[in-house]
Amino acid sequence: MNNTVIEAQGLIKSFKDGSGRTFNAVDGVNVEVGSGEIIGLLGPNGAGKSTLIDMVLGLTKPSSGTVRTFGGTPHQAIAHGRIGAVLQTGGLLPNLTVRDTIRMIAATHRNPLPLDTVLDQADLTHLADRKVVKCSGGEQQRIRFALAILSSPDLLILDEPTSGMDANARHTFWESMKTQASSGRTIVFATHYIEEAQNFAQRIIMVGNGRVVVDGPTDDVRAHAAPSQVSAVLPDDVEASSLPGVQSVSIDGDRTTMTTDQSDELARHLLTRTGATGLTISAGSLEDAFLALTTDRPEASFAGSDHTH
Amino acid sequence: MNIAAFTLIDLRRTLADRSGVVFSVILPVVFYLLFGAMQDYAEAPLNDGNTAAYVMIGMAVYGGVVAACATTGNVVVEQSTGWGRQLALTPLPTPAMLASKGVIILVRALLPVLAVNIAGLFTQADMPAGEWITCAVLAVVVALPFGFYGMMFGLLFRSESAVSISSTALVILSFIGNAFSPLPEFLMGLSRFTPLYGASSLARYPLTDGIQAISDGTGTVTDPLWYAVVNVIAWTLVFSGACAVLSRRQKERK
Numbered sequence: 351m352n353n354t355v356i357e358a359q360g361l362i363k364s365f366k367d368g369s370g371r372t373f374n375a376v377d378g379v380n381v382e383v384g385s386g387e388i389i390g391l392l393g394p395n396g397a398g399k400s401t402l403i404d405m406v407l408g409l410t411k412p413s414s415g416t417v418r419t420f421g422g423t424p425h426q427a428i429a430h431g432r433i434g435a436v437l438q439t440g441g442l443l444p445n446l447t448v449r450d451t452i453r454m455i456a457a458t459h460r461n462p463l464p465l466d467t468v469l470d471q472a473d474l475t476h477l478a479d480r481k482v483v484k485c486s487g488g489e490q491q492r493i494r495f496a497l498a499i500l501s502s503p504d505l506l507i508l509d510e511p512t513s514g515m516d517a518n519a520r521h522t523f524w525e526s527m528k529t530q531a532s533s534g535r536t537i538v539f540a541t542h543y544i545e546e547a548q549n550f551a552q553r554i555i556m557v558g559n560g561r562v563v564v565d566g567p568t569d570d571v572r573a574h575a576a577p578s579q580v581s582a583v584l585p586d587d588v589e590a591s592s593l594p595g596v597q598s599v600s601i602d603g604d605r606t607t608m609t610t611d612q613s614d615e616l617a618r619h620l621l622t623r624t625g626a627t628g629l630t631i632s633a634g635s636l637e638d639a640f641l642a643l644t645t646d647r648p649e650a651s652f653a654g655s656d657h658t659h
Numbered sequence: 660m661n662i663a664a665f666t667l668i669d670l671r672r673t674l675a676d677r678s679g680v681v682f683s684v685i686l687p688v689v690f691y692l693l694f695g696a697m698q699d700y701a702e703a704p705l706n707d708g709n710t711a712a713y714v715m716i717g718m719a720v721y722g723g724v725v726a727a728c729a730t731t732g733n734v735v736v737e738q739s740t741g742w743g744r745q746l747a748l749t750p751l752p753t754p755a756m757l758a759s760k761g762v763i764i765l766v767r768a769l770l771p772v773l774a775v776n777i778a779g780l781f782t783q784a785d786m787p788a789g790e791w792i793t794c795a796v797l798a799v800v801v802a803l804p805f806g807f808y809g810m811m812f813g814l815l816f817r818s819e820s821a822v823s824i825s826s827t828a829l830v831i832l833s834f835i836g837n838a839f840s841p842l843p844e845f846l847m848g849l850s851r852f853t854p855l856y857g858a859s860s861l862a863r864y865p866l867t868d869g870i871q872a873i874s875d876g877t878g879t880v881t882d883p884l885w886y887a888v889v890n891v892i893a894w895t896l897v898f899s900g901a902c903a904v905l906s907r908r909q910k911e912r913k
Binding site: 407408409428429430431433434435437441442443445446450453454455457458459460494497498501 | 660661662664665668669671672675676737740741742743744745746747748749750751752
């Protein structure tokens with residue numbers, strides 16, 4: 351059984367910039383997404399996230415390479431209502447009510463969810479008769495979400511789904527996404543909020559300059575890319591930089607902080623072979639990993655990390 | 660899939676723009692009353708009808724054309740705000756969407772044409788019923804190519820102002836196309852090459868058999884039917900061609 355939801359091979363999209371030079375917004379992306387995966391797509395502005403999403407949705411034609419969704423073209427998957435998407439720039443008609451907006455898009459689907467169900471799932475029931483133009487940014491984002499789930503899609507693609515939402519609304523949104531995920535949907539979301547990716551995604555794909563910089567399970571990405579910090583008060587006779595696995599050392603008073611990607615080994619060594627005291631270990635955050643990966647290294651991969659589950 | 664429901668909501672939304680709709684209906688009616696019904700020449704006979712009927716058809720065409728142009732202009736502006744992307748994510752096939760928009764343009768164009776013709780019924784306008792109906796139907800049909808005209812401006816300017824620019828230009832085109840008040844004979848040579856000449860001459864043909872009112876000489880000239888037909892076809896091709904080129908150019912840049 352083929353349960354590949356998205357399959358992108360050698361995907362390139364080039365644009366002409368103002369001076370007529372071409373540049374590759376997406377520059378050779380190979381990605382495979384399996385059924386039921388929840389993927390966080392991270393990358394700085396202009397990294398190519400939105401262009402990549404546009405190609406997966408068939409809104410933009412690749413300059414070269416192929417995208418297949420559910421084994422067919424994106425267009426076919428859209429026609430069968432298998433993909434729902436919340437786009438960053440997905441426009442809404444300002445003078446239409448929330449209810450009419452949903453009814454209008456529902457009319458384009460074969461078997462849309464009942465209006466009340468969608469309103470409820472997107473927490474819009476109390477706003478149904480309000481005009482879109484009178485809705486806040488976060489509320490409009492919920493309308494886009496409502497439109498995305500109308501066809502009960504197998505794949506949900508969300509480009510910055512929580513932009514314009516306050517902390518409370520973001521929390522509620524991710525709670526409702528958990529419901530979506532538990533029904534077995536494949537979810538791909540692009541976000542600026544690294545915390546959201548860390549909390550919700552099982553797998554992280556980081557893009558920078560149009561390329562996939564990192565692709566792996568969230569925990570692995572964090573562990574591999576962002577070194578842990580081991581901090582302790584060391585006896586005078588221990589030279590921190592010569593300890594196993596230490597990448598860098600900083601000293602603050604009598605406390606020495608070492609960065610390492612082998613925190614367990616280093617801690618064991620310190621506690622069993624040296625007289626180190628007051629030892630603490632802190633895991634690197636995804637944010638550190640993100641910064642490290644998108645600024646320093648052009649490409650990194652985790653051989654052997656199983657990211658298709 | 661329910662195209663009818665889709666179209667109906669869209670239509671209701673278009674018609675919810677009260678001021679736009681009222682303006683597009685009232686203006687041609689007022690023009691007809693001012694330049695047709697209230698004039699001394701209103702009851703002057705013209706073939707089987709009278710001059711008021713001649714003016715009425717011209718104003719109906721103007722009204723239909725403005726409505727068609729404003730409707731598509733707004734559609735393009737909407738598309739550029741991202742609604743087009745939203746629709747592109749639905750299973751709605753492009754032909755179905757075009758048909759849906761066609762219905763909306765038709766209804767929008769129908770409103771002013773109906774209004775002007777009703778105003779004609781209650782005033783001096785007179786011609787045989789068959790000709791009357793044919794002229795009214797033709798007035799709606801010749802308005803449709805101006806959907807492309809409105810789209811062209813929308814693609815060019817991509818803002819609300821596109822609609823007002825294109826609508827204002829239509830007033831000038833109506834004068835030069837001899838759809839409003841009669842032009843002096845020397846301008847007819849130019850007039851015949853302008854888009855509103857074809858639209859108004861064709862819609863008037865059942866009544867006039869080609870007669871054009873002019874402001875000097877004997878007061879009329881008679882043009883063959885093919886002038887109007889070729890004019891309408893040529894401008895339809897020009898407008899639709901311009902739209903095709905512009906939308907391709909925009910897609911490449913995007």
